[in-house]
Amino acid sequence: MANLLVRGIDEALVTALKERAVAHGRSAEAEHREILAAALRRPRKRSLAAVLAAIPDVGEDSDFERVDSAAEAPDVFD
Template sequence: MAQLLVRELEDDVAAGLRTLAAANKRSAEEEHRAALRAHVRDHLTGPKKRSFTEVLAAMPYFDDDPADLFEV
């Protein structure tokens, strides 16, 4: 397997990767691998199709007030 050394990575990006790793219950190194895999595969094969459940979960919630649905 190949190894990759990334120099001069911005502090906020490194911190973000650590935050994502903790949220995904992975090591920082595994989170880096997952991010690189997803980025490269998306560009080679197109983005992963989302399930209907994922699409619904990403939709905003508008309580019961119809005024929330439209800009006034």
Template structure:
């Protein structure tokens, strides 16, 4: 995992982080990690798989026969591992 150093953090901000961490029952470092993760990866983000499934559902989806047809057409050859040589 990566490390991040924050320089010149005002004392009042550090104090507020410590208080917030104590309110959540965790260390200041854990609190900062949670704040950063929540900010850059919000829980309400739409995931691609969920979006595609909802589009398919709205369009009526596939019948069992159509799904079986696609399954028969699908290439079932195992993927080859990448070579970096």
């Protein structure tokens, strides 16, 4: 595993890191690793089925039917 040395960090940030680490029951080093991992972690790819299932159920199927001519189309802007 590689090591990472970060220099020139503002003391207020170091204090905030240590406070956050205590709140999560971790060392400052472990908290730093978790913050980096969370910031750089790639989002999980979702399947097409999951994406489609997440689409909200809006309207009736007839609301989305294709209309072949302008004469048949309802005037929705009145």
